[in-house]
Amino acid sequence: MPHKKYLELIRKEFPDHKWKDFKYLTHGWDHNVIILDNEWVFRFPKNKEYLKKLQKEIELLKYLNKQITLPIPNYTLIAKDKSFAGYKIIKGKEFKPWIYKNKVALKNKKKIINQLVEFFNELHSIPLDKIKKYDVKFYDSKKETAKIFKDVKKYVFPKLNKRERQISEKYFKDCAALETKSVKNTFIHIDIHYSNVLIKHDDSELAGVIDFSDRVIGDPATDFAHLWNYGPKFIKSVYKKYRGPKDPEFLYRSKLYSKWDAFGIMIESFKPMYKCTFKEGHKMFRKLFF
Numbered sequence: 001m002p003h004k005k006y007l008e009l010i011r012k013e014f015p016d017h018k019w020k021d022f023k024y025l026t027h028g029w030d031h032n033v034i035i036l037d038n039e040w041v042f043r044f045p046k047n048k049e050y051l052k053k054l055q056k057e058i059e060l061l062k063y064l065n066k067q068i069t070l071p072i073p074n075y076t077l078i079a080k081d082k083s084f085a086g087y088k089i090i091k092g093k094e095f096k097p098w099i100y101k102n103k104v105a106l107k108n109k110k111k112i113i114n115q116l117v118e119f120f121n122e123l124h125s126i127p128l129d130k131i132k133k134y135d136v137k138f139y140d141s142k143k144e145t146a147k148i149f150k151d152v153k154k155y156v157f158p159k160l161n162k163r164e165r166q167i168s169e170k171y172f173k174d175c176a177a178l179e180t181k182s183v184k185n186t187f188i189h190i191d192i193h194y195s196n197v198l199i200k201h202d203d204s205e206l207a208g209v210i211d212f213s214d215r216v217i218g219d220p221a222t223d224f225a226h227l228w229n230y231g232p233k234f235i236k237s238v239y240k241k242y243r244g245p246k247d248p249e250f251l252y253r254s255k256l257y258s259k260w261d262a263f264g265i266m267i268e269s270f271k272p273m274y275k276c277t278f279k280e281g282h283k284m285f286r287k288l289f290f
Contacts, residue, residue: 002024002026002032003022003024003034006024006032006034006042006044006084007022007034009044009079009083009084010034010036010042010084010086013077013079013080013084014077014086017036017040017077019036019037019039019040020037021036021037021038022034022035022036022037023035023038026275027275028046028211029046029268030045030046030047030050030053030213030214031043031044031045031046031050031054031213032044032046035089036086038089039088039089040077040086040087040088040089041073041086041087041088041089042077042084042085042086043084043085043086044083044084045083045084050213051083052135053135053213053214054082054084054085054213055082056134056135056136057075057134057212057213057215058075058078058082058085059134060131060134060136060212060215061073061074061075061212062074062075063130063131063134064126064212067122067123067126068119068122068123068209069118069119069122070115070118070119070206070208070209071090071207071208071209072090072208072209072210072212073087073090073208073210073211073212074087074088075087076088090198090207090208090210091198091200091201091207092198092199092200092201092206092207092208093198093199093201094194094195094197094198094199095194095197095198095199095206096194097194097229097230097231099199099203100112100199100230100234101230101231103203104199104203105203108203108204108205111204111205112199112205112206113234113237113238113241114241115205115206116206116227116238117238117241117242117243119209120220120223120224120238120242120244121242121243121244123186123187123188123189123223124186124187124188124220124223124244124245125186125243125244126186126187128185128186128187128217131187131217132217136187136215136216136217137216137217138185138216138217138218139188139190139216139217139218139219139222140218141175141178141180141218141219141222141253141257142175142176142178142180145172145175145176145260146176148172148260148263148264148267149172149175151267152168152172152263152266152267155266155267155270156168156263156266156267159266159278159282164285164289167289167290168263171256171259171289174256175256178249178253178256179249180219180253182247183219183220183221183245183247183253184220184245185217185218185219185220186217186218186220186244186245187215187216187217188215188216188217188218188219188220188222188223189209189212189214189215189223190214190215190216190218190222190223191211191213191214191226192209192223192224192225192226192227193226193261194226194229195211196209196210196211197209198210219253219257220244220245220250221250221251221253221254221257222254222257224238224239224250224251224254224257225254225255225257225258225260226258227254228254228255228258229258235251235254236251239251258288259288259289261281261284262281262282262284262285262288262289263281263285264281265280265281265284266278266281266282266285267281268281269281
């Protein structure tokens with residue numbers, strides 16, 4: 001089994017590193033993950049593209065750890081050939097929307113909003129000339145949207161009914177009409193999904209942000225996209241205190257970007273390397289658009 005191979009690689013590379021228990025996670029888009037004794041996270045890239053990205057991510061995070069207040073990964077166990085690496089786990093759980101809505105006390109909600117604001121302010125103000133050497137590419141949201149729509153028409157449309165296709169076409173038309181030339185691009189995480197934002201186990205505050213695999217230079221509104229899952233009041237509270245580049249259509253763009261994932265999952269369900277189903281993506285699509 002694959003996890004045995006990964007555990008053996010860890011043993012060979014770090015013979016002094018002992019453990020009693022492990023978890024093997026495969027649901028990520030770009031890495032398989034081994035967690036040892038709930039203390040160490042080892043990430044193994046799923047393909048050559050993410051192998052190269054991991055090697056640059058290790059260097060990037062050394063720099064970011066000096067710039068970002070909220071805890072982020074800091075790789076300290078790195079294979080000699082840099083084919084995989086590990087970091088001390090950031091203690092916490094996924095910051096799922098229902099946790100924020102139902103379990104977090106009011107005073108802690110304010111604290112969490114302030115933590116996110118600080119994170120975005122710090123991240124989006126990092127000088128671009130400082131991070132380009134870490135293989136941080138420019139992300140053209142309009143080009144990417146056009147690429148997604150091409151795949152949607154090829155893979156997804158045959159499985160949608162007429163009304164669903166009409167709604168999809170309207171959505172991508174709205175995305176294509178976005179005015180992005182005047183947007184001030186910044187360094188962005190691009191995947192501020194609840195699975196990459198951790199809250200402490202007592203729900204008192206955020207514990208950290210993980211997975212900078214897909215980091216790019218792009219529209220800062222992209223980093224706000226997943227915040228809509230916590231409700232309009234939440235994202236507007238974060239945006240109000242945000243000191244990064246603002247413009248009248250910032251939140252509108254972030255709302256459009258928040259719907260990308262449904263199409264992404266439906267598309268990826270046709271590719272054998274990803275363990276997602278069309279049904280999952282279609283369910284998300286129906287929830288977002290109907």
